[in-house]
Amino acid sequence: MVRIVQVGLGPLGVRAAREFLERDMGRIVGAVDPVHAGRPLAELVEGADPAVTIAPDLASLGCWGDTDAAIVTTRSALPDCFETLRDLLGLGVHVVSSCEELSYPWLQHPIMSQELHERAVKARRVVLGTGINPGFLLDTFPVALTGVCHTVRRVVAGRVQDATTRRIPFQKKIGATLSMEAFQAEVEKGTLRHVGLPESLHFICHYLSIPFDDWSETLEPVVAERDLECGLGPIPAGHAAGVRQVAVATRGGEEVVRLEFQAAIGQAEPRDWVELDSDPPLRAVIEGGVHGDAATTSILLNAIGSVREAEPGLRTMADVRPPRCQVRRDA
Amino acid sequence: MVRIVQVGLGPLGVRAAREFLERDMGRIVGAVDPVHAGRPLAELVEGADPAVTIAPDLASLGCWGDTDAAIVTTRSALPDCFETLRDLLGLGVHVVSSCEELSYPWLQHPIMSQELHERAVKARRVVLGTGINPGFLLDTFPVALTGVCHTVRRVVAGRVQDATTRRIPFQKKIGATLSMEAFQAEVEKGTLRHVGLPESLHFICHYLSIPFDDWSETLEPVVAERDLECGLGPIPAGHAAGVRQVAVATRGGEEVVRLEFQAAIGQAEPRDWVELDSDPPLRAVIEGGVHGDAATTSILLNAIGSVREAEPGLRTMADVRPPRCQVRRDA
Numbered sequence: 307m308v309r310i311v312q313v314g315l316g317p318l319g320v321r322a323a324r325e326f327l328e329r330d331m332g333r334i335v336g337a338v339d340p341v342h343a344g345r346p347l348a349e350l351v352e353g354a355d356p357a358v359t360i361a362p363d364l365a366s367l368g369c370w371g372d373t374d375a376a377i378v379t380t381r382s383a384l385p386d387c388f389e390t391l392r393d394l395l396g397l398g399v400h401v402v403s404s405c406e407e408l409s410y411p412w413l414q415h416p417i418m419s420q421e422l423h424e425r426a427v428k429a430r431r432v433v434l435g436t437g438i439n440p441g442f443l444l445d446t447f448p449v450a451l452t453g454v455c456h457t458v459r460r461v462v463a464g465r466v467q468d469a470t471t472r473r474i475p476f477q478k479k480i481g482a483t484l485s486m487e488a489f490q491a492e493v494e495k496g497t498l499r500h501v502g503l504p505e506s507l508h509f510i511c512h513y514l515s516i517p518f519d520d521w522s523e524t525l526e527p528v529v530a531e532r533d534l535e536c537g538l539g540p541i542p543a544g545h546a547a548g549v550r551q552v553a554v555a556t557r558g559g560e561e562v563v564r565l566e567f568q569a570a571i572g573q574a575e576p577r578d579w580v581e582l583d584s585d586p587p588l589r590a591v592i593e594g595g596v597h598g599d600a601a602t603t604s605i606l607l608n609a610i611g612s613v614r615e616a617e618p619g620l621r622t623m624a625d626v627r628p629p630r631c632q633v634r635r636d637a
Numbered sequence: 638m639v640r641i642v643q644v645g646l647g648p649l650g651v652r653a654a655r656e657f658l659e660r661d662m663g664r665i666v667g668a669v670d671p672v673h674a675g676r677p678l679a680e681l682v683e684g685a686d687p688a689v690t691i692a693p694d695l696a697s698l699g700c701w702g703d704t705d706a707a708i709v710t711t712r713s714a715l716p717d718c719f720e721t722l723r724d725l726l727g728l729g730v731h732v733v734s735s736c737e738e739l740s741y742p743w744l745q746h747p748i749m750s751q752e753l754h755e756r757a758v759k760a761r762r763v764v765l766g767t768g769i770n771p772g773f774l775l776d777t778f779p780v781a782l783t784g785v786c787h788t789v790r791r792v793v794a795g796r797v798q799d800a801t802t803r804r805i806p807f808q809k810k811i812g813a814t815l816s817m818e819a820f821q822a823e824v825e826k827g828t829l830r831h832v833g834l835p836e837s838l839h840f841i842c843h844y845l846s847i848p849f850d851d852w853s854e855t856l857e858p859v860v861a862e863r864d865l866e867c868g869l870g871p872i873p874a875g876h877a878a879g880v881r882q883v884a885v886a887t888r889g890g891e892e893v894v895r896l897e898f899q900a901a902i903g904q905a906e907p908r909d910w911v912e913l914d915s916d917p918p919l920r921a922v923i924e925g926g927v928h929g930d931a932a933t934t935s936i937l938l939n940a941i942g943s944v945r946e947a948e949p950g951l952r953t954m955a956d957v958r959p960p961r962c963q964v965r966r967d968a
Contacts, residue, residue, distance in 0.1 A: 325787055442785060446959075450781060453939050453960035454773060454932040456656055515963040584962070586928035586935075590921060597917035601785040604917075608784050615956075617946070625946075627956055628777075629784035631915070632846040 308332035308610055309373050311399065313390060314380035315339035315350055315360065317475075318404060322377050322603040323351040329633065331607065332374075334358060336367045364390065370397045375610050378403035382501040384415045388422070391433055395425045400613045401433045402606055408435025409445065410505040410512070410622055423620035432613045433620045436629070438601045439465055440502030443592075444565050445509040446623040448580040451588055452514060460583035461510055464566035467595055468573040469548055474537040476598075480548040480569045481527060483538045489527045489546045499525060503553040503565055510563050511555055513624045518555040518562055525551045528570040536571040547571045605629055639663035639941055640704050642730065644721060645711035646670035646681055646691065648806075649735060653708050653934040654682040660964065662938065663705075665689060667698045695721065701728045706941050709734035713832040715746045719753070722764055726756045731944045732764045733937055739766025740776065741836040741843070741953055754951035763944045764951045767960070769932045770796055771833030774923075775896050776840040777954040779911040782919055783845060791914035792841055795897035798926055799904040800879055805868040807929075811879040811900045812858060814869045820858045820877045830856060834884040834896055841894050842886055844955045849886040849893050856882045859901040867902040878902045936960055 308331055312323045315337060323334055334354055337347045343362035347354040361367040376394045381387050384407040391408075394401050411419040426433050435441065448463045469477050481489045481498050492498045503523055511518055527546035534541040541547055548570025555563040578592040608629035616626045639662055643654045646668060654665055665685055668678045674693035678685040692698040707725045712718050715738040722739075725732050742750040757764050766772065779794045800808050812820045812829050823829045834854055842849055858877035865872040872878055879901025886894040909923040939960035947957045 329787070438785060449961050450959035452962035454769060454927050454936050455939075455962040456660070456931060456935045457964045458962050459964075513961055513963075586931045587925075588923060588927060589925070590923045592919060592921045594918075594920070596785050596919060600787060600917045604787045605785050608786075615948070624961065625958055627958055628781035630780050630844055630955065631783035631786040631789050632844075633788045633790075 308375060309335045310610070311336040311338065311367065311373055311376045313338045313364070313376050313378045313394070315342050316379060318603060319377070319379035320350050321599070322379060322606050323347070323354065325603050326607055327351065327353045329607065331610070335373055336361065338362070338364055338367060364393045364397070370399070373397070373399050375400040375402060375613060377606055378405065379606070380405070382406040384408055384411050384418060388418050391422055392425060395422070395429045395431055395433065398429055398431060400431050402609045402613055403433070403435050404437050404602060404606055405435050406437065406440055406502040407505060408433070409437065409440035409502060410509040411435065411620065413505055413508045419620055426619045430618045432616045432618055434609055434613050434616070434622070434626060436605050436609045436623055438596060438598055438605060439567065440506045440509070441623060442605055443578045443596060444503070444567070445506040448582070449510060449513050449624055450628070451580055451582060451590060452584065455582060455584040455586065455588065458514060458516070458582055458584040460562055461514070461516070462564045462581040463579065465568070465578045465595065466566075466573060466576050467569040467598070468576040469569045469571050470536065473599070477536050477538050477571065481546045482536050482548055482571050483541050484546045486527065486544070486546070493525060498549060500549070500551055500567055503551055503567060507553045507555055507563055507565055509622065509624065516555070516562050518557045521553065521555040523551065523553040525549065528568060528573070530571070534572050541571060548573065604631065639706060640666045641941070642667040642669065642698065642704055642707045644669045644695070644707050644709045644725070646673050647710060649934060650708070650710035651681050652930070653710060653937050654678070654685065656934050657938055658682065658684040660938065662941070666704055667692065669693070669695055669698060695724045695728070701730070704728070704730050706731040706733060706944065708937055709736065710937070711736070713737040715739055715742050715749060719749050722753055723756060726753070726760045726762055726764065729760055729762060731762050733940045733944055734764070734766050735768045735933060735937055736766050737768065737771055737833040738836060739764070740768065740771035740833060741840040742766065742951065744836055744839045750951055757950045761949045763947045763949055765940055765944050765947070765953070765957060767936050767940045767954055769927060769929055769936060770898065771837045771840070772954060773936055774909045774927060775834070775898070776837040779913070780841060780844050780955055781959070782911055782913060782921060783915065786913060786915040786917065786919065789845060789847070789913055789915040791893055792845070792847070793895045793912040794910065796899070796909045796926065797897070797904060797907050798900040798929070799907040800900045800902050801867065804930070808867050808869050808902065812877045813867050813879055813902050814872045815858075815877045817858065817875070817877070824856060829880060831880070831882055831898055834882055834898060838884045838886055838894055838896055840953065840955065847886070847893050849888045852884065852886040854882065854884040856880065859899060859904070861902070865903050872902060879904065935962065
């Protein structure tokens with residue numbers, strides 16, 4: 307039985323909290339979200355202890371004595387979570403977070419990462435960023451598959467999703483229905499980009515010791531070839547049905563790692579895959595792909611056990627034992 | 638750079654030692670095998686230090702001061718390796734071994750396992766059993782895939798191999814060419830059985846906390862439907878083309894885990910796969926399958942890094958961070 311604090315009560319945080327209780331993993335002893343401050347947690351999360359009131363910030367939250375871990379589902383950029391993570395370490399709890407940049411924080415934020423690492427070591431606690439993408443499919447999974455290889459020359463991994471049945475905010479996030487001009491405008495505002503591909507790319511290069519001299523990330527619309535429909539409304543042919551992002555690391559002009567992320571309305575053959583140019587060669591496919599919403603909260607919860615067993619410090623998914631789903635089948 | 642001792646110089650041990658040097662992972666400072674005692678290691682393993690002479694046993698091997706790890710590739714049954722593992726811990730080195738029963742030693746040998754664990758903790762060293770099957774495809778891999786799941790109701794995993802291009806001892810081991818009577822006689826002698834399916838089954842049930850009240854393992858021939866040829870000679874229709882083993886755990890008569898291992902001459906669609914009846918559902922396929930000979934030595938070598946970072950004790954693949962292939966691309 308684990309005692310946790312849930313920090314962030316957006317859709318992901320509420321879902322994580324609800325599943326934590328459904329799975330009978332332990333107790334939620336506190337919750338933080340300025341938007342919902344003052345409300346009982348049970349109003350948002352069925353089954354929560356009626357005594358738990360949502361706090362506006364960490365400082366307002368009492369009773370840290372027996373807390374094991376915090377689940378942080380607030381922001382994608384590490385600088386936006388940094389103070390929260392630092393303060394949680396000060397309170398002596400482990401942290402599992404969906405912050406995308408935290409999946410490989412050393413890439414964009416080496417100084418913050420070093421500070422978090424030192425504070426975590428001092429507090430004898432662990433901070434871990436995880437998720438499905440980034441966090442598993444395009445980084446942890448391909449790196450783990452190389453465990454059976456003698457040499458690896460090139461790593462290619464991809465995630466192709468059919469967004470037809472996904473929630474409307476997701477369809478909006480991938481630019482579905484937008485004209486080419488409107489799509490480009492959203493790209494320039496930075497609202498369309500799925501965060502994490504560079505982190506996954508550098509995770510792979512770092513943990514597999516793959517040298518590279520250049521890397522890039524591109525983003526383009528998936529153009530509807532015929533009229534389509536989605537939760538947001540009609541998509542005329544020629545408008546965007548979704549987005550395609552590709553991150554590539556090269557050495558001497560030759561690709562050594564390639565990651566593809568594509569999500570579109572009406573996308574054929576959704577799947578996640580890894581292809582290793584290696585000895586022995588290896589091609590793994592997850593047919594139909596992993597459902598993003600359900601899987602993200604699952605891996606966050608499953609990672610709590612990994613974090614509690616890990617060496618203190620700022621860790622990544624390559625450092626810890628693989629999260630696993632321990633279900634009480636009678637639950 | 639790692640300093641290792643290679644214990645066991647059968648085909649697997651020789652290959653592991655050769656690849657260790659090819660990959661420039663470090664130095665082989667000693668080697669043990671009674672069959673080859675007195676010969677220079679370099680006679681069996683190209684590139685080995687000419688000063689290293691193969692010792693008949695651990696006691697005859699000097700110079701343990703700076704040794705990091707031993708690779709043990711001697712036997713499939715833990716009791717046959719126990720003294721070697723115990724003595725290696727006494728000498729203060731980590732151990733990575735291909736001993737099949739060591740992949741989940743608590744099943745058949747809880748007392749030996751407890752003793753090894755206590756000795757490893759005391760020596761601040763790690764003992765790990767690994768391999769492809771058991772060790773990865775039918776245990777570590779499915780357990781790691783559940784990391785993205787909220788609940789798991791049933792786990793099915795399988796390995797289907799085409800033995801046509803495998804080495805002759807492998808073809809012999811799976812009973813290819815034998816008549817039904819001869820096959821049955823080999824089964825009764827115990828020579829045909831691939832060791833490790835029960836270990837993988839219990840590994841999954843243990844680490845996923847899947848309750849079960851019964852389990853079984855079956856073994857039957859794959860019968861040639863037409864005349865075939867293999868390295869051993871002709872296989873008349875009606876004779877064995879290979880072997881099929883199935884291990885199942887049940888609860889209340891219902892299957893909760895099912896593992897299938899099949900290797901035969903002329904086998905169609907070789908592949909490794911995992912199918913989780915879970916939320917979200919998941920089906921992963923390694924197309925063509927992982928080549929057993931090459932992958933086994935790879936994972937042994939790749940696991941050295943995992944072992945050096947793990948908590949002291951007798952560990953399994955579920956406890957340690959995933960092995961990964963760190964290649965010097967210019968090597």
